Amino acid sequence: MSSLYFLTTLLQAADVANQFNNYLVLGYFVMWLIAMVYIASLAVRQRNLKQDLRLMGQILEEEEK
Amino acid sequence: MMISPRLDKSVRIFNWAAAISIFIALLIVFFYAPVEKTMGNVQRIFYFHVGSAWVGAVAFFVALAAGILYLRNNNRKWDTLALASVEIGLVFLTMATVAGSVWGKPAWNTWWLWSPRLTLITVAWLTYAAYFMLRGAIEDEERRGRFAAVYVIVAFVTIIMAYLSVRILRDIHPVVVGGTMESAQGASEGLQEFSGLDSAKMGITLMASTTAFSFLYVAWLLNRIRLQQLADAVKDLKIQVTTRLQGEHA
Amino acid sequence: MSESSSLVGPAATVTEGRAFLTAVWAIVWKDLRIEQHTRQTISVMVMFSVVTVVMFNFALEANLDAARNVATGLLWATILLAGTLGLNRSLAIERENQTIDALLMAPIHRNAIYIGKVISITLFTLALEAILVLLFIVFFDKPLWRPVVLLVLVLGTIGYVAAGVIVTSMTIQTRSREVLLPVLLLPLSLPLVLPAATAVATYMFPQLPAWGEVQSAVYIVIIYDLLMLTAGFLTYHFVVES
Numbered sequence: 001m002s003s004l005y006f007l008t009t010l011l012q013a014a015d016v017a018n019q020f021n022n023y024l025v026l027g028y029f030v031m032w033l034i035a036m037v038y039i040a041s042l043a044v045r046q047r048n049l050k051q052d053l054r055l056m057g058q059i060l061e062e063e064e065k
Numbered sequence: 066m067m068i069s070p071r072l073d074k075s076v077r078i079f080n081w082a083a084a085i086s087i088f089i090a091l092l093i094v095f096f097y098a099p100v101e102k103t104m105g106n107v108q109r110i111f112y113f114h115v116g117s118a119w120v121g122a123v124a125f126f127v128a129l130a131a132g133i134l135y136l137r138n139n140n141r142k143w144d145t146l147a148l149a150s151v152e153i154g155l156v157f158l159t160m161a162t163v164a165g166s167v168w169g170k171p172a173w174n175t176w177w178l179w180s181p182r183l184t185l186i187t188v189a190w191l192t193y194a195a196y197f198m199l200r201g202a203i204e205d206e207e208r209r210g211r212f213a214a215v216y217v218i219v220a221f222v223t224i225i226m227a228y229l230s231v232r233i234l235r236d237i238h239p240v241v242v243g244g245t246m247e248s249a250q251g252a253s254e255g256l257q258e259f260s261g262l263d264s265a266k267m268g269i270t271l272m273a274s275t276t277a278f279s280f281l282y283v284a285w286l287l288n289r290i291r292l293q294q295l296a297d298a299v300k301d302l303k304i305q306v307t308t309r310l311q312g313e314h315a
Numbered sequence: 316m317s318e319s320s321s322l323v324g325p326a327a328t329v330t331e332g333r334a335f336l337t338a339v340w341a342i343v344w345k346d347l348r349i350e351q352h353t354r355q356t357i358s359v360m361v362m363f364s365v366v367t368v369v370m371f372n373f374a375l376e377a378n379l380d381a382a383r384n385v386a387t388g389l390l391w392a393t394i395l396l397a398g399t400l401g402l403n404r405s406l407a408i409e410r411e412n413q414t415i416d417a418l419l420m421a422p423i424h425r426n427a428i429y430i431g432k433v434i435s436i437t438l439f440t441l442a443l444e445a446i447l448v449l450l451f452i453v454f455f456d457k458p459l460w461r462p463v464v465l466l467v468l469v470l471g472t473i474g475y476v477a478a479g480v481i482v483t484s485m486t487i488q489t490r491s492r493e494v495l496l497p498v499l500l501l502p503l504s505l506p507l508v509l510p511a512a513t514a515v516a517t518y519m520f521p522q523l524p525a526w527g528e529v530q531s532a533v534y535i536v537i538i539y540d541l542l543m544l545t546a547g548f549l550t551y552h553f554v555v556e557s
Contacts (some may be wrong), residue, residue: 027110027167031160038156042288049295056302065308136553191502198498202489212485215550219481224544226506233531
């Protein structure tokens with residue numbers, strides 16, 4: 001009973017406003033995706049560089065000895 | 066050149082500012098903005114589409130300014146700013162174009178068409194993507210900065226042409242600001258005239274979106290600049306290491 | 316930047332201006348003379364273009380209608396590609412013979428070199444286009460002789476070469492040289508080529524179209540020309556200093 005009520009409410013919502021139209025969601029989703037890819041690339045590059053930095057630091061320290 | 070703690074703090078602040086403002090902007094876009102008459106809810110893409118396109122153009126303009134400043138006084142930081150700004154501008158341009166394409170499907174019944182503005186935006190995208198190829202082909206740091214600066218100045222012409230074309234040529238892409246020539250009026254699809262409260266709401270939503278993207282731009286810019294400083298530090302260290310090792314085996 | 320002048324005010328400007336124009340003309344004349352003797356640049360461009368046109372014509376032989384429809388696009392594509400050859404050759408000659416160093420040491424304004432090169436390479440490209448137009452009229456049966464078409468070709472070439480000289484001056488100093496030029500120049504020149512091609516295409520029909528139809532396209536070409544020449548004028552100095 002309650003599930004039926006829930007379903008009708010859902011369908012009504014979808015009907016009335018189509019607030020979350022498919023294309024709308026898709027549009028925002030791809031924008032988000034592109035942003036995530038860029039942020040990920042920044043993060044990866046940062047991690048690699050920090051690693052290099054540590055490595056170089058280590059080598060130089062060893063050279064000191 | 067070591068990473069300054071002040072930069073780190075700025076990065077943190079703007080990361081938060083960007084995240085929060087984007088979240089708020091999304092809420093405004095989905096729940097505050099009115100439903101558009103002709104297109105319905107799909108029109109909401111407009112807010113982030115325009116927000117990212119506009120801030121993207123600003124990013125390329127900042128790169129242009131940085132290029133000019135670099136040519137003026139040869140300070141490395143301007144080259145870094147230009148590089149970061151072009152990269153982020155390209156990302157924003159990609160976001161705007163893809164979002165526009167997704168909006169275009171329900172609006173014009175096609176994912177893409179070679180209208181003047183869309184073509185010129187693609188051209189601008191290619192031009193700025195080529196910026197990185199130019200940089201990659203030059204070893205000498207000073208020359209690389211100089212040529213990159215010149216290129217970024219010349220490349221801005223494509224942005225000017227892209228934004229100009231819609232006002233002069235007939236185009237299916239709607240003109241939001243200006244566009245009084247009759248050919249621009251031919252492109253009224255996608256946006257309807259609103260009166261009173263509704264158009265004010267749309268204006269506010271657009272401002273919220275643009276503000277959010279501005280914060281995002283600054284946040285990414287600071288991150289990218291910090292990344293570049295890190296890269297420079299690593300490069301310096303690598304030189305030190307190689308000279309040290311070579312000295313040993315000499 | 317400005318050469319020392321014992322005059323002041325308007326007289327100095329006139330003298331400087333005259334010196335500038337003399338320098339420009341000297342460079343153009345030099346390039347024409349070199350070309351007259353060696354024929355390096357033009358021959359490469361012409362050869363490439365003829366081969367391309369023949370190839371296109373042959374490839375589209377089966378579908379003559381399609382060929383006629385795409386003629387404008389093919390024309391511009393050929394001009395663009397041949398143009399990169401011409402730019403490369405003309406500016407590479409300067410580097411090879413180190414004449415560019417001589418020019419830089421001479422007491423002339425840097426921009427005189429820029430304008431001079433733009434003019435001379437534009438002339439070479441226009442000579443090439445004359446041949447192309449002839450070939451296209453013959454092979455594709457398109458009325459390319461119409462004055463507006465020629466006007467658009469001239470204006471388009473100026474803008475293309477204006478951008479080309481800057482970009483080529485940069486690319487010939489890089490590792491990738493010739494390979495990099497099309498990648499950088501072609502996208503950059505599209506805001507010019509697209510309206511130009513549209514304008515020319517409008518004139519490919521038997522009946523003469525109204526000027527109003529191509530007016531905006533021609534204006535865009537002119538705007539591009541002005542923007543590029545300005546950008547080139549302002550930045551050439553930074554591209555050639557060693």
